[in-house]
Amino acid sequence: MLTKVITYLNRRGDLVWELVLEHLWLVIVSISIAVVISVILGVFISYYSGPAAIVLTICQVLMTIPSMAMLAFMVPFFGIGFTTGVMALILYSLLPIVRNTYTGIKEISPAIVESAVGMGMTEWHVLTKIKIPLARPVIMAGIRTATVMIVGIGAIAAYVGAGGLGELIFQGISRSNEPMIIVGALGVSIIALAFDFILSWGERRLMAASKTGEATK
């Protein structure tokens, strides 16, 4: 089996590499858009406790929808292709990032926020200089969870023609070509592990840089 896989890689290496890049592109585009939307949403709901419950529930519900169903549901709106894949992946990454942004901000000691406000910092400065930097490790953890998750879901996005390593898996299944399936699946796993490794390294660097050890007590 191993030799078959190696032979396949030798023969179709170019195609595999192209699909890896496609997969990376799909994940990076989705997560970048998701980060912007989710952080804004998370910050917004940290100010309004009413909408917070609603937004978090909606995100939670979105996550429980099976990926096949979600993709199929999107096709009528966005057609077949890359956009549909990106749309689905964005929806899936919302919850971890929104939730972590929200809790990250909510968990900051009220004394820190109050002294910032009391000294005369504008609301914008309190957010950008105090709240977001302090919540950043938690937000980063959310981004990592979301990224690793959508690398996996991204494989299924090939089903609606979004490209990526999922194509190898789906084609492999329909042609009963086992090496193809294995290469696709291994590729997805390696990408997920790589993202996990790089992002957790980044998190640790941020932690070290911001020294958010013990809040003032």
Next chain:
Amino acid sequence: MIKLEAVTKIFPGSKIPAVKDLSLEVKEGDICVLVGPSGCGKTTTMKMINRIHEPTSGSIFINGEDALKMNPIKLRLDIGYVIQEIGLFPHQTIEANVATVPNEKKWPKAKTKQKVDEMLTLVGLDPKVYSKRYPSALSGGQRQRVGVARAMVSDPPIMLMDEPFGAVDPITRARLQNEFLRIQERISKTIVFVTHDIDEAIKMGDTIAVMREGELVQHATPNDLLSTPADEFVANLVGRNRSIKRLHLIRIREILKEVDRAKPAVMDMPIKDIEKRIDESDIRSVIIVDRDNKLKGVIGINDLKRKAGEVAADYMQSLDQSVTSDATLNDALSVMLECGEGFVAVVNEDDQYQGTITLGDLLNVVKEEG
């Protein structure tokens, strides 16, 4: 300077006002201490001055200007603010923490840097050592110092302090209080200071405002509060042992001149002379200093029997505790009780010997005042 007129605060969802029809005036350069049991509205009152809480009714004037009509950001930038938990920003260096208000005011970098260093030095933290550290690397007392430096850096005429020395041990607290009073003598800020500790109130306050259940019960000088409490509540708060509490009001330097005690001896004084000094001394001990008058130690009558030698240095015991002359008599009493001695050596800021006071001196003060 600060004037509250019939201020009432009712928090949303609550029927009982947190602060009820409170009027209070704080004169320029005075420390007004708000004191009372928890939930009496003292912190709420303080936080209405910089509009962390907006009053439900009433008005607040700062230098004759209606604070409630001012831009809250502008108002707060000119009011130093220290809260109980200090609220240092854990992701910023000490330097950046102290520079918060200058940065909001967009001061030039060089001016900010100079002023930050100056403030850190003032509160006893060497900028060269501490500027680049993070709050987590500081002790509780050092954080409180940074909190005070941060509040004073832009030289605001008014400061609001909510139990700023609350979270440290009693000895550190006494030291921070004395340091702060020394600084205040120079800078003369108008300060509203919140505490639940009546001893701290008596020590820090030019005036004390006693609050209960959102109402002002009595606003008076510490002396008047101790001699003529307005009602039983105030009397209970200041306690039965009011004459002892007066020890908080008197600084050591005020009585040091009156107590005439044997001169200190130097390290190389022959032991014969030391013996003579000890016999003459009412504390049966003699204080030893070096050539620069720095406190070195003490020789008690028992040390003479226990050891042998020619000069004072051979018999000397080190002194673990001393007090500065701007500490209160109560601080001196604490040190005596802690060391189990009937006397304590008084030094100045450079550890130079100023004199000695004894338990007897304190008793005399209590007797006279009471």
